[in-house]
Amino acid sequence: MELKYKIQGGNFNRAGYASSEVKKVLKQLNVDPKIIKRIVVALYEGEVNIVAHAFNGLATVTIDAEKIKIVLKDSGPGIPDVEKAMELGFTTASPAVREMGFGAGMGLPNMKKNSDFMEILSTVNVGTEVVLMNYFSK
Amino acid sequence: MKSLYFCLENYTDIIVGIMEMKTIVSEINGTVRVGLDLLQNNVDFAFASDLMSDVLTVEKEDILLITGLANLQTIRTAEMADIRYIIFARGKNIDGQIVQLASENNMVIITTPYSVFRVSGILYQLGIQPVF
Ligand SMILES: Nc1ncnc2c1ncn2[C@@H]1O[C@H](COP(=O)(O)OP(=O)(O)OP(=O)(O)O)[C@@H](O)[C@H]1O
Ligand SMILES: [Mg+2]
Numbered sequence: 001m002e003l004k005y006k007i008q009g010g011n012f013n014r015a016g017y018a019s020s021e022v023k024k025v026l027k028q029l030n031v032d033p034k035i036i037k038r039i040v041v042a043l044y045e046g047e048v049n050i051v052a053h054a055f056n057g058l059a060t061v062t063i064d065a066e067k068i069k070i071v072l073k074d075s076g077p078g079i080p081d082v083e084k085a086m087e088l089g090f091t092t093a094s095p096a097v098r099e100m101g102f103g104a105g106m107g108l109p110n111m112k113k114n115s116d117f118m119e120i121l122s123t124v125n126v127g128t129e130v131v132l133m134n135y136f137s138k
Numbered sequence: 139m140k141s142l143y144f145c146l147e148n149y150t151d152i153i154v155g156i157m158e159m160k161t162i163v164s165e166i167n168g169t170v171r172v173g174l175d176l177l178q179n180n181v182d183f184a185f186a187s188d189l190m191s192d193v194l195t196v197e198k199e200d201i202l203l204i205t206g207l208a209n210l211q212t213i214r215t216a217e218m219a220d221i222r223y224i225i226f227a228r229g230k231n232i233d234g235q236i237v238q239l240a241s242e243n244n245m246v247i248i249t250t251p252y253s254v255f256r257v258s259g260i261l262y263q264l265g266i267q268p269v270f
Contacts, residue, residue: 013235016214023218033199037220041194044218048211101190101207101215110195 001025001063007047009055009076012100018059019044022070025063031136039068039134042114045107046072046130052097053077054128067116070132078124086112086120155265156182159223159246162202165264166250166257168225171232173246181223185269186258190215198269204257208232213239222246227254 003025005018023040031039043059050057054076062069079085086108093103112118117133160177163170170177186204187193190211193203199220205212208230216224217239224240225248226232232249240247250257262268 013210015211016217019218020214033220037199037218040218044214045194100209100211101188102211104189104191106191106195110191113195 003061003063005059005061007050007057007059007072007074009051009053009057009074012051015048015051016044018047018061022061022068026068029063035134035136038114039070039132042111042118042132042134043070043072045111045114046070046132048102049107049130050074050076052093052100052102057127066137067133067135072130072132073127074129075127078126078128079120079122080124082120082122155267156180157261157264157266159248161264162225162261162266163248165260166225166248166252168248168250171247171249172237172240173222173244176222176244176246179223179246182267183269184258184261184266186254188254193219193221196221196269201269202261202266204254204261206230206254208236210235210239212236213243213245216245217243224248225250225257227252227257 008014019040022043026036054074057072057074060071084090088109089105091103091105097103115132116135119131122128159179181202183198184202184204185196188205188207193215201221202223203216203221204225206227208226213236223246227250229251
């Protein structure tokens with residue numbers, strides 16, 4: 001199964017739409033609730049990152065019998081130093097983003113924690129691609 | 139459930155408590171905005187934060203969230219984190235979008251004139267446990 005969701009940069013009202021839809025699908029597939037939580041928390045962090053830091057993006061979600069693969073691809077400023085961005089507490093978030101309850105530099109580390117596999121590919125002034133993978137059983 | 143509540147009052151050295159949402163609402167002078175039919179549900183752990191990044195790191199599910207941040211992302215965050223009980227402190231304005239998204243997700247939304255500090259203090263004293 002493949003699902004695609006557009007993500008609009010700057011639009012905080014829509015952030016979480018993709019995560020919410022994916023959560024419904026995974027519930028229907030009877031995936032363990034603890035694993036669903038890990039998946040949708042990671043996806044939601046990724047969505048919020050596109051909304052907060054990029055111009056627009058696309059989430060492509062592929063589900064098969066044993067795993068889910070999520071590719072979050074955006075056009076945006078890119079991440080100059082991915083290793084640094086992965087550090088807990090590193091953030092370039094604007095005051096507007098902080099006002100929404102985000103921008104503590106906790107998202108990328110939390111995505112890492114909640115996924116079985118994570119990879120970031122980024123090109124400055126072009127965009128960022130984050131790949132997440134989770135298995136349905138441990 | 140009422141008997142457990144009285145039991146907690148009489149033995150103040152008991153630190154572990156389970157509380158009906160109904161009791162919590164009256165203790166914090168709260169108004170139920172969503173989820174009137176879910177007030178018999180019990181809560182045993184709570185977390186207070188205005189930082190959604192932080193809420194998203196809480197692994198425990200079915201906790202009560204006490205927050206001063208009342209926007210759509212608070213509800214979205216709770217949805218992903220499997221949090222179904224939210225107290226909005228200091229009489230925050232809860233708009234129709236928030237109410238709708240919260241009821242779609244079977245949440246209980248309570249507003250209170252009390253501060254996050256005061257709500258936390260009351261619930262802590264009643265035996266609700268901290269996540270961290
Ligand atoms: N999609 C993206 N495009 C451009 N920069 C990004 C993107 N995602 C993350 N970053 C950069 O990496 C930093 C760290 O991201 P991370 O998600 O860990 O924290 P945050 O988004 O700043 O705050 P929080 O996640 O706690 O709300 C961001 O501040 C930003 O500089
Ligand atoms: Mg982030």
